[in-house]
Amino acid sequence: MDIRKIDDTISVAPQISVDDVAEAARLGFKTLVANRPDHEEPGQPSMADIEAAAKEQGLEWVYMPVESGNITDEDVDRFAPMIRDAAKPVLAFCRSGTRCTVLWALSAARSNPAQEIFTKARNAGYDISGLAPRMAQQAQNKG
Template sequence: MQVNKVSDKYSVAGQILPADVAALKEAGFGTIICNRPDGEAEGQPPVAEIAQAAAAAGLAFEHNPIESGAPTPEAVARQGELCAAADAPVFAYCASGKRSTMLWTLANPEGLDADERLSCAEAAGYDFEALRPQL
Protein backbone atom coordinates (compact mmCIF):
# COMPACT_ATOMS: atom_id res chain seq x y z
CA MET A 1 0.00 0.00 0.00
CA GLN A 2 1.42 3.35 -1.03
CA VAL A 3 0.27 6.20 1.20
CA ASN A 4 0.38 9.68 -0.36
CA LYS A 5 0.72 12.50 2.16
CA VAL A 6 -1.48 15.47 1.23
CA SER A 7 -0.84 17.42 4.45
CA ASP A 8 0.42 16.72 7.94
CA LYS A 9 -3.17 15.91 8.89
CA TYR A 10 -4.38 14.04 5.79
CA SER A 11 -3.07 11.19 3.64
CA VAL A 12 -4.64 9.08 0.92
CA ALA A 13 -4.23 5.82 -0.96
CA GLY A 14 -6.01 3.49 -3.28
CA GLN A 15 -8.07 0.55 -2.06
CA ILE A 16 -6.84 -0.97 1.18
CA LEU A 17 -7.38 -4.40 2.68
CA PRO A 18 -8.33 -5.28 6.24
CA ALA A 19 -4.74 -6.46 6.77
CA ASP A 20 -3.49 -2.91 6.04
CA VAL A 21 -5.31 -1.34 8.97
CA ALA A 22 -2.75 -2.29 11.64
CA ALA A 23 -0.01 -0.51 9.67
CA LEU A 24 -2.19 2.61 9.47
CA LYS A 25 -2.65 2.54 13.24
CA GLU A 26 1.13 2.16 13.69
CA ALA A 27 1.69 5.11 11.34
CA GLY A 28 -0.31 7.33 13.71
CA PHE A 29 -3.62 7.68 11.90
CA GLY A 30 -6.71 8.01 14.07
CA THR A 31 -9.47 7.93 11.46
CA ILE A 32 -10.01 6.04 8.21
CA ILE A 33 -12.45 7.45 5.67
CA CYS A 34 -13.62 5.32 2.75
CA ASN A 35 -14.67 7.45 -0.24
CA ARG A 36 -15.46 4.47 -2.45
CA PRO A 37 -18.97 3.07 -2.94
CA ASP A 38 -19.28 -0.50 -1.74
CA GLY A 39 -19.15 -3.01 -4.59
CA GLU A 40 -17.69 -0.52 -7.08
CA ALA A 41 -15.26 -3.09 -8.53
CA GLU A 42 -14.93 -6.84 -8.55
CA GLY A 43 -12.64 -8.08 -5.80
CA GLN A 44 -13.02 -4.93 -3.70
CA PRO A 45 -13.33 -5.85 -0.03
CA PRO A 46 -16.65 -4.85 1.51
CA VAL A 47 -16.58 -1.61 3.48
CA ALA A 48 -17.86 -3.54 6.51
CA GLU A 49 -14.66 -5.63 6.56
CA ILE A 50 -12.45 -2.52 6.63
CA ALA A 51 -14.70 -0.95 9.27
CA GLN A 52 -14.45 -4.08 11.42
CA ALA A 53 -10.64 -4.11 11.13
CA ALA A 54 -10.53 -0.41 12.02
CA ALA A 55 -12.70 -0.95 15.11
CA ALA A 56 -10.49 -3.85 16.20
CA ALA A 57 -7.42 -1.61 15.86
CA GLY A 58 -9.05 1.23 17.80
CA LEU A 59 -9.43 3.52 14.78
CA ALA A 60 -12.48 5.58 13.87
CA PHE A 61 -14.01 4.61 10.52
CA GLU A 62 -16.33 6.62 8.30
CA HIS A 63 -17.89 5.83 4.93
CA ASN A 64 -18.38 8.91 2.74
CA PRO A 65 -18.70 7.41 -0.76
CA ILE A 66 -18.79 9.37 -4.00
CA GLU A 67 -18.90 8.28 -7.61
CA SER A 68 -15.66 8.86 -9.47
CA GLY A 69 -15.34 12.54 -10.41
CA ALA A 70 -18.75 13.45 -9.00
CA PRO A 71 -18.47 14.88 -5.50
CA THR A 72 -21.74 16.18 -4.13
CA PRO A 73 -21.81 19.31 -1.96
CA GLU A 74 -22.98 17.10 0.91
CA ALA A 75 -20.03 14.71 0.52
CA VAL A 76 -17.58 17.62 0.36
CA ALA A 77 -19.06 19.15 3.51
CA ARG A 78 -19.03 15.82 5.35
CA GLN A 79 -15.40 15.15 4.41
CA GLY A 80 -14.44 18.54 5.76
CA GLU A 81 -16.37 17.96 8.99
CA LEU A 82 -14.82 14.53 9.52
CA CYS A 83 -11.31 15.90 8.97
CA ALA A 84 -11.85 18.94 11.17
CA ALA A 85 -13.21 16.80 14.02
CA ALA A 86 -10.35 14.27 13.95
CA ASP A 87 -7.92 14.30 16.86
CA ALA A 88 -5.18 12.51 14.89
CA PRO A 89 -4.19 12.43 11.22
CA VAL A 90 -6.83 11.15 8.80
CA PHE A 91 -6.26 8.43 6.21
CA ALA A 92 -8.76 8.39 3.32
CA TYR A 93 -9.00 5.91 0.48
CA CYS A 94 -10.86 5.25 -2.74
CA ALA A 95 -9.78 3.40 -5.89
CA SER A 96 -6.62 5.48 -6.42
CA GLY A 97 -6.63 8.26 -3.81
CA LYS A 98 -7.81 10.83 -6.34
CA ARG A 99 -11.39 11.17 -5.07
CA SER A 100 -10.19 11.38 -1.48
CA THR A 101 -7.75 14.15 -2.41
CA MET A 102 -10.41 15.97 -4.43
CA LEU A 103 -12.76 15.97 -1.44
CA TRP A 104 -10.03 17.37 0.84
CA THR A 105 -9.12 20.03 -1.73
CA LEU A 106 -12.75 21.16 -2.10
CA ALA A 107 -13.64 20.90 1.60
CA ASN A 108 -10.56 22.81 2.82
CA PRO A 109 -10.66 21.49 6.41
CA GLU A 110 -7.30 23.12 7.17
CA GLY A 111 -8.27 26.62 6.02
CA LEU A 112 -5.65 26.86 3.28
CA ASP A 113 -5.84 29.17 0.28
CA ALA A 114 -6.39 27.76 -3.21
CA ASP A 115 -2.70 27.79 -4.16
CA GLU A 116 -1.73 25.92 -0.99
CA ARG A 117 -4.40 23.26 -1.52
CA LEU A 118 -3.48 22.75 -5.15
CA SER A 119 0.20 22.55 -4.20
CA CYS A 120 -0.52 19.94 -1.51
CA ALA A 121 -2.57 17.87 -3.94
CA GLU A 122 0.13 18.11 -6.60
CA ALA A 123 2.86 17.07 -4.14
CA ALA A 124 0.75 13.99 -3.37
CA GLY A 125 0.53 13.20 -7.09
CA TYR A 126 -2.83 14.71 -8.05
CA ASP A 127 -3.38 17.64 -10.43
CA PHE A 128 -6.55 19.56 -9.61
CA GLU A 129 -5.78 22.85 -11.36
CA ALA A 130 -9.13 22.46 -13.13
CA LEU A 131 -10.82 22.88 -9.73
CA ARG A 132 -9.30 26.34 -9.17
CA PRO A 133 -12.54 28.22 -10.07
CA GLN A 134 -14.38 26.22 -7.37
CA LEU A 135 -11.77 26.92 -4.71
Protein backbone atom coordinates in the same frame (compact mmCIF):
# COMPACT_ATOMS: atom_id res chain seq x y z
CA MET B 1 -0.09 0.32 0.67
CA ASP B 2 0.58 3.52 -1.27
CA ILE B 3 0.11 6.29 1.33
CA ARG B 4 0.42 9.83 -0.01
CA LYS B 5 0.79 12.52 2.64
CA ILE B 6 -1.04 15.75 1.88
CA ASP B 7 -0.11 17.43 5.15
CA ASP B 8 0.27 16.55 8.83
CA THR B 9 -3.49 16.09 9.24
CA ILE B 10 -4.41 13.94 6.23
CA SER B 11 -2.95 11.39 3.88
CA VAL B 12 -4.74 9.58 1.07
CA ALA B 13 -4.34 6.18 -0.50
CA PRO B 14 -5.69 3.97 -3.24
CA GLN B 15 -7.87 1.07 -2.10
CA ILE B 16 -6.49 -0.54 1.04
CA SER B 17 -6.87 -4.14 2.15
CA VAL B 18 -8.01 -5.49 5.50
CA ASP B 19 -4.37 -6.35 6.23
CA ASP B 20 -3.33 -2.74 5.54
CA VAL B 21 -5.41 -1.48 8.47
CA ALA B 22 -2.95 -2.79 11.09
CA GLU B 23 -0.11 -1.06 9.21
CA ALA B 24 -2.08 2.21 9.14
CA ALA B 25 -2.55 1.98 12.91
CA ARG B 26 1.14 1.15 13.40
CA LEU B 27 2.04 4.24 11.35
CA GLY B 28 0.05 6.39 13.77
CA PHE B 29 -3.14 7.11 11.89
CA LYS B 30 -6.11 7.76 14.20
CA THR B 31 -9.02 7.87 11.73
CA LEU B 32 -9.70 5.81 8.63
CA VAL B 33 -12.06 7.35 6.05
CA ALA B 34 -13.54 5.33 3.19
CA ASN B 35 -14.74 7.48 0.30
CA ARG B 36 -15.37 4.50 -1.96
CA PRO B 37 -18.77 2.84 -2.21
CA ASP B 38 -19.00 -0.87 -1.58
CA HIS B 39 -19.23 -2.95 -4.77
CA GLU B 40 -17.78 -0.22 -6.98
CA GLU B 41 -15.82 -2.89 -8.81
CA PRO B 42 -15.60 -6.66 -8.56
CA GLY B 43 -13.08 -7.98 -6.07
CA GLN B 44 -12.71 -4.90 -3.92
CA PRO B 45 -12.61 -5.58 -0.17
CA SER B 46 -15.88 -5.06 1.68
CA MET B 47 -16.12 -1.90 3.72
CA ALA B 48 -17.64 -3.92 6.61
CA ASP B 49 -14.45 -6.02 6.76
CA ILE B 50 -12.23 -2.92 6.69
CA GLU B 51 -14.43 -1.28 9.33
CA ALA B 52 -14.10 -4.33 11.60
CA ALA B 53 -10.32 -4.27 11.20
CA ALA B 54 -10.23 -0.52 11.93
CA LYS B 55 -12.23 -0.94 15.13
CA GLU B 56 -10.05 -3.90 16.14
CA GLN B 57 -7.00 -1.63 15.74
CA GLY B 58 -8.62 1.19 17.76
CA LEU B 59 -9.06 3.49 14.75
CA GLU B 60 -12.01 5.78 14.27
CA TRP B 61 -13.95 4.67 11.19
CA VAL B 62 -15.84 6.96 8.81
CA TYR B 63 -17.71 5.53 5.84
CA MET B 64 -18.52 8.41 3.51
CA PRO B 65 -19.00 6.90 0.04
CA VAL B 66 -18.83 9.33 -2.85
CA GLU B 67 -19.50 8.53 -6.49
CA SER B 68 -16.34 8.79 -8.58
CA GLY B 69 -16.42 11.77 -10.94
CA ASN B 70 -19.57 13.16 -9.31
CA ILE B 71 -18.55 14.91 -6.10
CA THR B 72 -21.41 17.18 -5.10
CA ASP B 73 -21.43 20.26 -2.89
CA GLU B 74 -23.39 18.14 -0.40
CA ASP B 75 -20.48 15.66 -0.33
CA VAL B 76 -18.11 18.53 0.46
CA ASP B 77 -20.54 19.82 3.11
CA ARG B 78 -20.35 16.41 4.84
CA PHE B 79 -16.60 15.98 4.39
CA ALA B 80 -15.53 19.42 5.68
CA PRO B 81 -16.79 19.09 9.29
CA MET B 82 -15.84 15.41 9.44
CA ILE B 83 -12.23 16.10 8.49
CA ARG B 84 -12.08 19.15 10.77
CA ASP B 85 -13.33 17.16 13.79
CA ALA B 86 -11.70 13.76 13.14
CA ALA B 87 -8.88 12.46 15.31
CA LYS B 88 -5.67 13.21 13.40
CA PRO B 89 -3.86 12.12 11.42
CA VAL B 90 -6.46 10.81 8.99
CA LEU B 91 -5.96 8.25 6.25
CA ALA B 92 -8.64 8.53 3.57
CA PHE B 93 -8.91 6.03 0.74
CA CYS B 94 -10.87 5.39 -2.45
CA ARG B 95 -10.01 3.60 -5.70
CA SER B 96 -6.98 5.75 -6.56
CA GLY B 97 -6.82 8.43 -3.85
CA THR B 98 -8.01 11.12 -6.26
CA ARG B 99 -11.58 11.34 -4.97
CA CYS B 100 -10.30 11.76 -1.39
CA THR B 101 -7.89 14.46 -2.56
CA VAL B 102 -10.67 16.30 -4.39
CA LEU B 103 -12.93 16.16 -1.33
CA TRP B 104 -10.10 17.47 0.83
CA ALA B 105 -9.21 20.22 -1.67
CA LEU B 106 -12.77 21.46 -2.05
CA SER B 107 -13.32 21.53 1.70
CA ALA B 108 -9.90 23.14 2.32
CA ALA B 109 -10.70 25.83 -0.26
CA ARG B 110 -13.20 27.24 2.22
CA SER B 111 -10.38 28.41 4.49
CA ASN B 112 -7.03 28.05 2.68
CA PRO B 113 -5.42 29.71 -0.35
CA ALA B 114 -5.88 27.78 -3.58
CA GLN B 115 -2.17 27.80 -4.43
CA GLU B 116 -1.32 26.15 -1.11
CA ILE B 117 -3.92 23.44 -1.81
CA PHE B 118 -2.65 22.85 -5.36
CA THR B 119 0.92 22.54 -4.07
CA LYS B 120 0.03 20.04 -1.33
CA ALA B 121 -1.97 17.92 -3.78
CA ARG B 122 0.80 18.04 -6.40
CA ASN B 123 3.39 17.04 -3.79
CA ALA B 124 1.19 14.01 -3.01
CA GLY B 125 1.07 13.11 -6.72
CA TYR B 126 -2.32 14.56 -7.68
CA ASP B 127 -2.89 17.27 -10.28
CA ILE B 128 -6.08 19.03 -9.24
CA SER B 129 -5.55 22.22 -11.25
CA GLY B 130 -8.81 21.56 -13.10
CA LEU B 131 -10.64 22.17 -9.81
CA ALA B 132 -9.76 25.88 -9.75
CA PRO B 133 -13.31 27.08 -10.64
CA ARG B 134 -14.95 24.82 -8.06
CA MET B 135 -12.39 25.78 -5.44
CA ALA B 136 -13.11 29.46 -6.08
CA GLN B 137 -16.82 28.71 -5.59
CA GLN B 138 -16.07 26.83 -2.34
CA ALA B 139 -13.95 29.75 -1.12
CA GLN B 140 -17.18 31.75 -1.05
CA ASN B 141 -18.68 29.14 1.30
CA LYS B 142 -16.85 29.71 4.56
CA GLY B 143 -19.23 27.41 6.46
